[in-house]
Amino acid sequence: MTFNGSWKVEQSENFANFxxxxxxxxxxxxxxxxxxxxxxxEQTGDNFxxxxxxxxxxxxxxxxxxxxxxxxxxxGTVIEGTWVLEGNTLKGNFTRKDNGKTLLTNREVTGNELVxxxxxDGVTAKRIFKKV
Ligand SMILES: CCCCCCCCCCCCCC(=O)O
Numbered sequence: 001m002t003f004n005g006s007w008k009v010e011q012s013e014n015f016a017n018f019x020x021x022x023x024x025x026x027x028x029x030x031x032x033x034x035x036x037x038x039x040x041x042e043q044t045g046d047n048f049x050x051x052x053x054x055x056x057x058x059x060x061x062x063x064x065x066x067x068x069x070x071x072x073x074x075x076g077t078v079i080e081g082t083w084v085l086e087g088n089t090l091k092g093n094f095t096r097k098d099n100g101k102t103l104l105t106n107r108e109v110t111g112n113e114l115v116x117x118x119x120x121d122g123v124t125a126k127r128i129f130k131k132v
Contacts, residue, residue: 001043002088003107007114007129009037018118018125022103024075031055032074039114039129048083070097079103 012033019029040051046065052058056074063069063083070080071094081094081103090107104119114129 002109003041003043003048003090003114005041006132007039007041008132009035009127010130011128012125013127014123014125015118015127018120018123021121021123022075022077028075035074037127037129038132 016029016033019032024032035054035056037052037054042049047062048064049060049062051060054074059072059074061069061071063071065083065085068080068082070078072078078097079094080097081092083090083092085091088108092103092105092107094103094105095101096103101121106115106117108115112131114131116127116129118125118127
């Protein structure tokens with residue numbers, strides 16, 4: 001499956017501004033810019049198992065395409081929403097539980113890169129992960 005593998009963040013674009021829009025304080029924003037985020041993705045059919053590790057935390061979670069789930073972000077913000085696959089792009093549509101605002105995120109694999117884009121309240125960002 002396309003997304004399967006270990007992915008390590010190499011580059012971020014506008015991520016600090018996105019986090020600021022998310023309301024994340026300056027200390028956590030600075031840490032997040034160098035969080036050494038690593039994702040291990042295991043897809044079996046419509047089911048995904050993700051092992052996330054960063055300087056903030058280690059977290060394992062599962063989701064199924066098209067099935068809403070609740071997820072806690074590294075800063076404690078809780079979101080609820082769904083991942084769907086459109087063509088080769090994973091599209092995530094989430095709602096923050098605390099303020100009802102929408103967080104959109106996409107994941108796409110091109111060669112040995114996984115590109116994740118984020119959009120929240122008018123601010124977009126991108127993180128590029130390399131396969132390790
Ligand atoms: C320090 C807080 C960072 C928050 C930004 C992360 C945004 C995550 C987007 C939604 C992720 C859904 C779960 C997942 O598949 O990884």
